Amino acid sequence: MKLWGGRFKKAENKLMEDFNSSLSFDKRLFYEDIEGSIAHVSMLAKCGILQENEKDTIIKGLNSILDDINEGKLKIEGDYEDIHSFIETNLILKIGQVGKKLHTARSRNDQVAVDMKLYAKKSTKNVIEAIENLQQVIKELGEKNKVIMPGYTHLQRAQPVTFKYHIMAYYYMLERDRKRLLNALEVMNESPLGCCALAGTTYNTDRNYTALKLGFNNPVDNFMDGVSDRDYIIEIISDFSIIMMHLSRLSEELILWSSSEFGFVKIDDEFATGSSIMPQKKNPDAAELVRGKTGRVYGNLMSILTTMKGIPLAYNKDMQEDKEPFFDALDTVLSCINIMTGMLSTLEVKGENTIKAVKKGFLNATEAADYLVNKGVAFRDAHKVIGEIVLYCEEKNKSIEDLSLEELKKFNSLFKEDVYEFINYENTLSRGIKKDIIG
Known part of the structure; x- marks a missing residue:
């Protein structure tokens, strides 16, 4: 059954039927279609467009269809254009002619x-x-x-x-x-x-009622x-x-x-x-x-x-x-x-591998530069010194913290014993804003 057809002289081509049908994918909307229909028919009765007994019959029929689908008694399949025609057709089959009133004032x-x-x-x-x-x-x-x-x-x-x-x-x-x-x-x-x-209905409906009933x-x-x-x-x-x-x-x-x-x-x-x-x-x-x-x-x-x-x-x-x-x-x-x-x-x-990767990456180089800055060296000059130290470390296959104080002083005389504590990885993470990084 289609929800339209009165003005057509010829039947829909089978190719067009298959091309036009959306039931194979919009069937997952069955619950929402029934939920929306219950809200709609409730509004129709509230506005006097349907009788209370008609509303009750339709809602009972819709809930019965929902139960049948959920229990596997009613399969969403067959020659239907979409989930909407499936629900409405099965409603009419279940409750008779009153089911045809469901679609009043709705497209x-x-x-x-x-x-x-x-x-x-x-x-x-x-x-x-x-x-x-x-x-x-x-x-x-x-x-x-x-x-x-x-x-x-x-x-x-x-x-x-x-x-x-x-x-x-x-x-x-x-x-x-x-x-x-x-x-x-x-x-x-x-x-x-x-x-x-697209332009409403001539019926005196209550859109606020259905909106609130559906949670909008x-x-x-x-x-x-x-x-x-x-x-x-x-x-x-x-x-x-x-x-x-x-x-x-x-x-x-x-x-x-x-x-x-x-x-x-x-x-x-x-x-x-x-x-x-x-x-x-x-x-x-x-x-x-x-x-x-x-x-x-x-x-x-x-x-x-x-x-x-x-x-x-x-x-x-x-x-x-x-x-x-x-x-x-x-x-x-x-x-x-x-x-x-x-x-x-x-x-x-x-963790043992992540720490090894840290030690191999000269990741305390910025801190080493900051150490010199704290001793009064301009950052750009400190940056250059540490870059030279990194090159040296790569040649010697060492990390910055592995260098002796004597080796460090070859690059800048301001290095003191306290540099090792300053560039220690745990200490760099606990210093200042980096407390956030330790968590």
């Missing part, structure tokens, strides 16, 4: 718009919860591992930090992600139900904008893309750190795979897949942006293409957050 345009907003709100809250779980794991991982490690710029060892301080950078990236999603929820929290096709702050101000707005889809996928960028950066570091060249971390066997030919291999595939799936979410963002860029007001069928990119981006970001949560919760940090 599929505002119906699908409210379904998608309800689903997007619920799904975004799920992503926020997953982010918070990942943040907690990052915190715990940092607290367990306050070992010194190199901090990098240009992927070159730069200054000493702690593993905790490094990993907590991702905590704060995720905190911005969480705030972005919360803001998106607030911006989108207006109900399009009651806009109908208020109804949209403009009907045409209400049915054709997909900004919230774009904004949420954009937020998902930034989340994936952050997860990809973390994945890249885990991949590097777990290599033999770094040896900073050990990824648990549960989140690694092996080679079909090389028995010694342990591959960081979980991290690599997160990194790879980032491009997939970016593609979904470009897809919906491109779909929406040239559409005139109000609704156009192009907008059916909003669902698959959103669903795919949602599923991908949730799976990646959950995988990262599992990977980090089982991660082993090899």
